[in-house]
Structures are given as structure tokens and as C-alpha cells.
Amino acid sequence: MTYEGVLTKMKTEITDKVQYYLVFDSDFLNLNQLLDRKVSINFLRYQCLNCGLEKKIFRQGFCFDCFNEIPQAGEWIMKPELSRAHLDEEDRDLEFEKRAQLQPHIVYLANSSNVKVGVTRKEQIPTRWIDQGAHEAIEIVEVPNRYLAGITEVALKDHVSDKTNWRKMLTNDIKDLNLVEEREKLKDFIPDEAKEYYIASNKETEIEFPVLEFPKKIKTLNLGKNPFYEGVLKGIKGQYLIFEDGTVFNVRGHEGFVVEFNIL
Known part of the structure; x- marks a missing residue:
């Protein structure tokens, strides 16, 4: 199953364990249901969260011009x-x-x-x-x-x-x-x-987070440098996805990145 959209910080709901959601323009995905499943993330392009243009993200999901002009920044x-x-x-x-x-x-x-x-x-x-x-x-x-x-x-x-x-x-x-x-x-x-x-x-x-396995050593995934990743999801904590091979992905740090998210 494939989902496509611009990344924003994961939405959360506090229950016995925190529930996490990726929310796109026309769909959403409960990530807790994907624990122990293999997924892939493919970076397609940038999209500024303010102006909506395909411009490189500078900070906080905004392009350089918007970051230096809008009150939200x-x-x-x-x-x-x-x-x-x-x-x-x-x-x-x-x-x-x-x-x-x-x-x-x-x-x-x-x-x-x-x-x-x-x-x-x-x-x-x-x-x-x-x-x-x-x-x-x-x-x-x-x-x-x-x-x-x-x-x-x-x-x-x-x-x-x-x-x-x-x-x-x-x-x-x-x-x-x-x-x-x-x-x-x-x-x-x-x-x-x-x-x-x-x-x-x-x-x-x-607060209890949905983590099946914590990594011993950490590798960070930067989609700007490595636009494709595939791995088994083992946990979610903060705004990070944690994978079986020790890779961690900061969703909030990639706001404004348009991705294809696949459940394999």
C-alpha cells in the first residue's frame, strides 16, 4: 500500500501508549499499526509549508524566503x-x-x-x-x-x-x-x-511510547542526502521513527519533504 504527501510533524494521541499518525492532504496513517512491518520512504521533492512552491526547505518546513518573512517563523x-x-x-x-x-x-x-x-x-x-x-x-x-x-x-x-x-x-x-x-x-x-x-x-x-526495540547504536536518515530508505519499523518516540537496523528518522526535521511512503 502506498501513501504520498508532504511531511508534517506526526499527530499524536495519548492513550495507554502514544498513538502516532502521519497526516497527508487526502489520507492519514496510524503508524502504531505498522510496528514490526517493513516500510519504505522515498523522497520525491520539496514543498514549502507556507507558499506551497517546490523550493528547497530552509528551516521548520519553510523555504528561505518564507522563513525570513512570515510571523510563524x-x-x-x-x-x-x-x-x-x-x-x-x-x-x-x-x-x-x-x-x-x-x-x-x-x-x-x-x-x-x-x-x-x-x-x-x-x-x-x-x-x-x-x-x-x-x-x-x-x-x-x-x-x-x-x-x-x-x-x-x-x-x-x-x-x-x-x-x-x-x-x-x-x-x-x-x-x-x-x-x-x-x-x-x-x-x-x-x-x-x-x-x-x-x-x-x-x-x-x-508517558509510554510504542517501542518494541530500542537501538544500541544510532544511524540518522537524512532524505536530502539519501532519498530512499527501506526497513522494519520497531518503534516511535518523540518525532522519530526507529528501525530494526538502528536507523532513526526525524519526521519533524523533514517537514516540507514530499515523500512516497510504502507498506511492504
Whole structure:
């Protein structure tokens, strides 16, 4: 069976184990059903997720021109502390930036390979944790805008990492930690502007991923360099497909790639 379309990040649903879906324009595929099956991925061409043109992808699924022009790729996306909509100041499109920035945001701890601090919109919980391959996570603060979340993250990352070791995450080299205790350690380092939003009563969320076998050594699949791959799917974690030969494929890292996906 063959599916064809432009890759976007996998959609997820949290049940006893995370359910993963590849969603194309006219079809979708539940990847959990393909565990232990042989599949192939064939790169056909690029397609910018914004303009739709066949132009080489630069970052985040966008071509170079779109990445440098559209509000969905503004610098405040990756650096929330640069958000300015709460001051009525425009970066690229103030109306868009107000919708995105002036809504509840969560600063959280997630444990994928090590404990890290991160920021996401409240509506993205627990999707954000799933995308990062976190087997456990907990909220620290819930603030009313992205700027407050950003300055809180900046303050806390002096005391805890803000990066995930994706290799450890994919080889399951992880440790379970008491995230309530880890959160308490950071309480005094929250900026004064965000202290009133500290969450003290919730428990950590645990997440189980559909993985039959974790690789011992990892080989990354880059469709830009190797446009065809065939292998047996052994697991899905974060935004990665894990194959029997140790190959891992970052679906989100290939947004904007049009592929032919075959179930063999």
C-alpha cells in the first residue's frame, strides 16, 4: 500500500501508549499499526509549508524566503523572551503575534534523557512533551503570555538544562526522577514577575511510547542526502521513527519533504 504527501510533524494521541499518525492532504496513517512491518520512504521533492512552491526547505518546513518573512517563523518562536505583543509592539505581524503570544503558556520540566526546562502554549500540553520524547513531565508555572514564560525559562536554565540529548532518548538511556522535588528546587529562581503563577499542587505526567526495540547504536536518515530508505519499523518516540537496523528518522526535521511512503 502506498501513501504520498508532504511531511508534517506526526499527530499524536495519548492513550495507554502514544498513538502516532502521519497526516497527508487526502489520507492519514496510524503508524502504531505498522510496528514490526517493513516500510519504505522515498523522497520525491520539496514543498514549502507556507507558499506551497517546490523550493528547497530552509528551516521548520519553510523555504528561505518564507522563513525570513512570515510571523510563524519569527525569532520569538524559538526565543520566547523576545516576545513583544504584550507591549503592543510588532515583529512581523502584530495581529498574529497577539493571538499566539497573549494566551496561557506553561513553563515545564520534562525528562527525556535528562531533566530539561521548556516553554509551550497551554493548549499544547501534553503534545509538546510527547514530541520531545519525555517519559515524564510536570508544569512549573502557568502564565498569561509568552513573554513571562520566556523570562522564566531563561532564569531557570541557569540551574537546569534546556536541551534534550536525543541520542540518549532514542536508546532509552534514561532515569526516572521525582519531578515534584526537581520543581521545588527551582521555585526560588522563578522571576518575581512570574512567582504568583507557580503551580504547587499537580503531579507529574507519565508517558509510554510504542517501542518494541530500542537501538544500541544510532544511524540518522537524512532524505536530502539519501532519498530512499527501506526497513522494519520497531518503534516511535518523540518525532522519530526507529528501525530494526538502528536507523532513526526525524519526521519533524523533514517537514516540507514530499515523500512516497510504502507498506511492504
